[in-house]
Amino acid sequence: xxxxxxxxxxxxxxxxxxxxxxxxxxxxxxxxxxxxxxxxxxxxxxxxxxxxxxxxxxxxxxxxxxxxxxxxxxxxxxxxxxxxxxxxxxxxxxxxxxxxxxxxxxxxxxxxxxxxxxxxxxxxxxxxxxxxxxxxxxxxxxxxxxxxxxxxxxxxxxxxxxxxxxxxxxxxxxxxxxxxxxxxxxxxxxxx
Amino acid sequence: xxxxxxxxxxxxxxxxxxxxxxxxxxxxxxxxxxxxxxxxxxxxxxxxxxxxxxxxxxxxxxxxxxxxxxxxxxxxxxxxxxxxxxxxxxxxxxxxxxxxxxxxxxxxxxxxxxxxxxxxxxxxxxxxxxxxxxxxxxxxxxxxxxxxxxxxxxxxxxxxxxxxxxxxxxxxxxxxxxxxxxxxxxxxxxxx
Numbered sequence: 001x002x003x004x005x006x007x008x009x010x011x012x013x014x015x016x017x018x019x020x021x022x023x024x025x026x027x028x029x030x031x032x033x034x035x036x037x038x039x040x041x042x043x044x045x046x047x048x049x050x051x052x053x054x055x056x057x058x059x060x061x062x063x064x065x066x067x068x069x070x071x072x073x074x075x076x077x078x079x080x081x082x083x084x085x086x087x088x089x090x091x092x093x094x095x096x097x098x099x100x101x102x103x104x105x106x107x108x109x110x111x112x113x114x115x116x117x118x119x120x121x122x123x124x125x126x127x128x129x130x131x132x133x134x135x136x137x138x139x140x141x142x143x144x145x146x147x148x149x150x151x152x153x154x155x156x157x158x159x160x161x162x163x164x165x166x167x168x169x170x171x172x173x174x175x176x177x178x179x180x181x182x183x184x185x186x187x188x189x190x191x192x
Numbered sequence: 193x194x195x196x197x198x199x200x201x202x203x204x205x206x207x208x209x210x211x212x213x214x215x216x217x218x219x220x221x222x223x224x225x226x227x228x229x230x231x232x233x234x235x236x237x238x239x240x241x242x243x244x245x246x247x248x249x250x251x252x253x254x255x256x257x258x259x260x261x262x263x264x265x266x267x268x269x270x271x272x273x274x275x276x277x278x279x280x281x282x283x284x285x286x287x288x289x290x291x292x293x294x295x296x297x298x299x300x301x302x303x304x305x306x307x308x309x310x311x312x313x314x315x316x317x318x319x320x321x322x323x324x325x326x327x328x329x330x331x332x333x334x335x336x337x338x339x340x341x342x343x344x345x346x347x348x349x350x351x352x353x354x355x356x357x358x359x360x361x362x363x364x365x366x367x368x369x370x371x372x373x374x375x376x377x378x379x380x381x382x383x384x
Contacts, residue, residue, distance in 0.1 A: 002209070117312070
């Protein structure tokens with residue numbers, strides 16, 4: 001007899017909420033990105049997933065809405081990239097699948113590495129108004145991660161949907177986390 | 193004080209498992225697709241989500257592994273497209289984030305409509321070996337759904353990763369479900 005789960009869930013690492021409580025809301029974009037990159041480093045150090053983190057903030061106030069990290073291996077589902085996790089937590093918290101219509105508040109996604117093809121595709125569906133990235137696609141590819149087939153000029157593609165993009169914010173710092181993961185021989189979990 | 197959930201979950205509709213128990217494993221691709229398209233219709237009729245369904249099968253035997261439907265509005269998260277739901281359920285069931293390495297068994301994803309940009313990006317990360325689609329991108333766009341910015345020639349792009357693609361299987365039947373949804377003035381939930 002066919003059976004499948006009718007309840008699917010995943011858990012965020014225990015260190016994530018206490019870590020986030022130290023975040024001080026500010027309007028400085030680099031400080032927000034430092035917070036995200038440090039979370040990606042902590043995800044490696046704690047052994048809770050791949051070397052990626054992403055967070056949702058209120059654009060105007062810098063208030064943190066959600067922090068996600070890569071959970072592919074530890075939670076066993078291939079779509080649990082940091083960006084998807086951050087979106088899931090934010091949408092649950094704000095009670096809406098479209099962050100563009102919650103209130104007048106505008107939300108941004110900060111990602112420690114340029115989103116892969118899947119996460120790029122997920123962004124327009126989320127209601128996010130701004131995307132900010134640190135390490136580049138090529139930095140992830142340099143240590144063996146596959147980023148997928150993205151549309152040519154993904155930045156322009158998002159901008160044409162009124163989603164602003166700011167790239168290369170603290171790129172070197174985010175690259176150093178990817179390199180740390182590589183040095184530690186962290187598992188590169190591309191599908192077979 | 194900053195707080196966020198550390199447990200995220202979603203539920204599949206109650207009708208889904210009993211519906212799936214009527215599926216008879218077979219090697220006929222059209223029969224498998226009919227099963228998926230009927231699930232997309234039932235998702236509309238039951239009011240449990242958008243007019244889309246997707247399922248994972250063992251390619252060789254036609255054995256059903258998981259059935260997913262679109263849950264964006266009813267479960268409140270923008271990435272809960274039918275394909276992602278089907279992958280989540282299958283990966284949980286088989287205990288691995290990479291369906292390409294579970295066993296020697298090869299898995300396929302059947303989707304009632306061509307995957308959007310996000311779901312296309314998700315496919316290579318899942319270990320799926322074959323993608324089969326019914327309605328086309330343009331059929332979804334015709335009733336107002338946004339499909340996102342896909343790579344040019346997405347079929348070739350998947351094939352270059354050794355993922356086979358079969359398109360237009362029972363297209364008219366799947367289109368009729370999209371048109372039913374449109375006639376019933378079903379909500380087109382593109383982000384604002």
